[in-house]
Amino acid sequence: MxxxxxxxxxxxxxxxxxxxxxxxxVCFWLVRGGAEPELVAxxxxxxxxxxxxxxxxxVTDDQFSLPSDVMYELSRRMSDLGMxxxxxxxxxxxxxxxxxxxxxxxxxxxxxxxxxxxLVRLPxxxxxxxxxxxxxxxxxxxxxxxxxxxxxxxxxxxxxxxxWLTMSGKRTRVHLFCDGWAHEQxxxxxxxxxxxxxxxPARWEEVAxxxxxxxxxxxxxxxxxxxxxxxxxxxxxxxxxxxxxxGAVALAATPTSRAGEHAEFVGAAQLAQFVAARGAWTFLxxxxxxxxxxxxxxxxxxxxxxxxxxxxxxxxxxxxxDVGQLTRVVELVFAGKESVTEPxxxxxxxxxxxxxxxxxxxxxxxxxxxxxxxxxxxxxxxAPDTPASVASGTRYLESLQAQWSASQGxxxxxxxxxxxxxxSDVLERRSVELRDES
Numbered sequence: 129m130x131x132x133x134x135x136x137x138x139x140x141x142x143x144x145x146x147x148x149x150x151x152x153x154v155c156f157w158l159v160r161g162g163a164e165p166e167l168v169a170x171x172x173x174x175x176x177x178x179x180x181x182x183x184x185x186x187v188t189d190d191q192f193s194l195p196s197d198v199m200y201e202l203s204r205r206m207s208d209l210g211m212x213x214x215x216x217x218x219x220x221x222x223x224x225x226x227x228x229x230x231x232x233x234x235x236x237x238x239x240x241x242x243x244x245x246x247l248v249r250l251p252x253x254x255x256x257x258x259x260x261x262x263x264x265x266x267x268x269x270x271x272x273x274x275x276x277x278x279x280x281x282x283x284x285x286x287x288x289x290x291x292w293l294t295m296s297g298k299r300t301r302v303h304l305f306c307d308g309w310a311h312e313q314x315x316x317x318x319x320x321x322x323x324x325x326x327x328x329p330a331r332w333e334e335v336a337x338x339x340x341x342x343x344x345x346x347x348x349x350x351x352x353x354x355x356x357x358x359x360x361x362x363x364x365x366x367x368x369x370x371x372x373x374x375g376a377v378a379l380a381a382t383p384t385s386r387a388g389e390h391a392e393f394v395g396a397a398q399l400a401q402f403v404a405a406r407g408a409w410t411f412l413x414x415x416x417x418x419x420x421x422x423x424x425x426x427x428x429x430x431x432x433x434x435x436x437x438x439x440x441x442x443x444x445x446x447x448x449x450d451v452g453q454l455t456r457v458v459e460l461v462f463a464g465k466e467s468v469t470e471p472x473x474x475x476x477x478x479x480x481x482x483x484x485x486x487x488x489x490x491x492x493x494x495x496x497x498x499x500x501x502x503x504x505x506x507x508x509x510x511a512p513d514t515p516a517s518v519a520s521g522t523r524y525l526e527s528l529q530a531q532w533s534a535s536q537g538x539x540x541x542x543x544x545x546x547x548x549x550x551x552s553d554v555l556e557r558r559s560v561e562l563r564d565e566s
Contacts, residue, residue, distance in 0.1 A: 130223050130250035135162035137481045140209035141250065142202070144236070145225035146173075151180075154231070156198060159223075160209055169201040181230050181423060183371055189422045189444075194239040206243055214481035215460060216468040222249045230373055232430050233423035238447065238473040246468050249430075249478045253437040253530035256480045257409035257523065262299065263512050264462060265357060266292050267350050267406070269305040270365035271379040272416070273391035279416030282310045284365055286317035287451060288414070292361075293323050295455050297463025303327065305350055308384040327353045329383035339405075344394050345382045347402045358407035358519030362399075365414040368424030369393050375427025377413055378420070396431035404436060404527075407519020410461075414443040414454075426476050433478035436527045440478045447474030501525065502556035504563050515562060521555040 134141050138161035147153040153172055157165035173179055177192035212219045220243065224232050237247045268288055270281040289302045301323050306314050308329035318324045327335075327349070336345065337352035367378040369391075376393035403411050411432045413425045425442045433440035439461060443454055453474045459467040461479065501509075501522060508518045529548055 130252060133250055133254055133481070134159070134221060134223060136254065137161070137214055139214070139221040139250075139481065140212055140219075141221040141223050142240075142247075143223045143225060144231060146227065146229065146231070149227055151229055154179075156202060158202075158205055158209055168205050169198040171195045171198050176234065179230055179234060181233060181370060181373060186420070187370075187423060189235040189238060192234055192239060199242060202240070203243060206245070212481075215466050216246050216248075217466070218245045218469065219248050220245045222247050224249070230423075233370070233373075233375075233426055235422060235426070235444075235473075235476070237471070237476050241471040241473045244471060246470065246472050249433070249476065251437070251478050251480045252434050253480070255437045255526050255530040257438045257526055262510070264292070264296050264298050264300040264361065265359045265514075266300060266302045266361040266363060267305070267354065267359050267408075268292065268302050268361075268363045268365075269346060269350060269379075270310075271307050271346065271383075272310075272387065273367055273378045273380055274418070275387050277416065278418040279367075281306055281365065282313035282317055284414075284416075284445070285310075285314050288363065288365070288454075289318055289321060289324050291451055291455055291458060292363075293321060295458045295463065297459065297465070299323075301325065303350075303354060305329075305346065305353070305383070307380055307387065309387050332383040342398055342402050342405070344379070344392065344398055346379050346392075347394070347398065349383055351402070351406070354406070354516070356515050356517065358514040358516040360408055361410040361412065362403050362406065362408045363412040363414070364399075365416070367391075368413075368415050368419055368421035368426075368428075370421040370424035370427065373427070375421070375424035375431070377425065377428060396428045396435075399428060400432050400435045403432065403438075404523050405516065405520050407514070407516050407521075407523055409438040409523065410441075411438065412441040412443060414445055417446040417449065419444070419446065429476065429478065436523060437480070437530050438523075439480075442476040444474040444476075448472075502552055502559065504556050504559040505552075508559045508562055511563075511566070518555065518559055518562065521551075521558070525551050525555060 141159050143157040143159055143165050147155045153170050155170040157167050159165035175195045178187050181187050211217045270285045272279045272281045292300050292302050304326045311329050332349040335352040336348040364377055369376045369378050376395045378391040378393055381390040381392045415425050429440045429442040453472045456467040459465040
């Protein structure tokens with residue numbers, strides 16, 4: 129599906145894959161839109177670093193490097209690709225071809241920084257998500273499982289909350305969740321910030337909403353505290369973990385655990401279910417400066433990008449200590465500002481090309497949204513305080529359409545259309561009820 133997005137939007141792209149499907153050498157192609165990819169460089173796998181990510185050792189991002197001859201060839205030919213019609217206009221779109229092994233875990237954004245162009249990973253779907261309303265609802269959660277580390281969750285939460293409030297370009301509400309031992313300091317730092325609501329960790333068990341799909345105390349607490357409110361953004365801050373090539377976010381065992389007491393690893397499957405249930409169309413995970421595994425967080429973000437349409441980002445606070453890179457991304461995605469002009473080594477992002485108009489075909493509107501979303505549903509999505517049931521139902525409808533379209537090479541057969549309309553009708557009837565009640 130990434131190839132279809134690249135071809136439809138004539139994107140200047142860098143294609144990376146193992147040679148002949150083996151894991152001996154890695155090849156680099158440059159390709160524009162639907163043209164034939166041109167092989168420009170290759171290197172032995174061992175020259176990149178520990179790309180097999182063995183469990184018995186800790187693999188950090190600084191263990192990877194790009195051979196100088198590969199960088200030379202890419203730099204020499206990069207101008208041939210031209211500019212992107214979608215912002216950032218000087219972006220290079222990264223395409224990791226299957227079978228990719230663990231190539232998606234490599235910090236390509238850091239390795240390719242000398243090219244001088246921002247890197248965006250091609251999304252897995254042609255469907256763009258439909259935002260809930262003009263108001264941005266953000267659930268921002270930070271938890272530290274390390275005692276005496278470089279991660280200050282209180283200061284980090286306050287800085288990120290301020291970023292969302294001031295840089296999204298829209299009316300924004302930030303719902304904060306933190307460790308009990310950091311709560312008092314967070315409260316002091318965010319006092320007076322209009323639009324911030326800080327949840328009390330001491331009451332997490334009273335408000336936690338158990339779910340058959342989500343069994344993590346933090347996700348249950350966030351879901352219960354927000355009640356039926358839909359989210360646009362789920363933003364987690366925590367250490368990454370990688371085992372068997374599967375990533376996870378390390379959070380404290382419970383919101384009231386003592387500092388450094390115990391870690392609970394939240395995997396991509398639970399996070400994907402939680403994000404979908406809340407109707408969120410953006411998932412973001414930030415790793416502390418002394419993060420255990422940047423690859424673990426990239427795998428989580430990658431898995432969410434594969435499973436549903438939307439924007440998925442892994443953010444490295446070591447590479448972006450003043451959150452300047454993340455600020456420019458938020459300005460671009462949410463405020464529509466052309467703020468990204470340079471490489472972003474601290475940002476690993478999967479995003480649909482913005483501001484691209486589609487023809488009125490294959491159930492996609494000219495703005496790239498699903499044409500299956502009904503009028504009443506759109507009205508409820510556009511209103512403040514969107515119910516999570518409508519937002520998550522819309523995400524489900526978009527995901528079904530995207531998956532069925534992918535299986536048919538972009539087309540959807542009549543039976544699939546009929547099934548989508550039944551889902552849309554159920555969602556529309558519920559939206560009519562909610563609209564009439566309000």
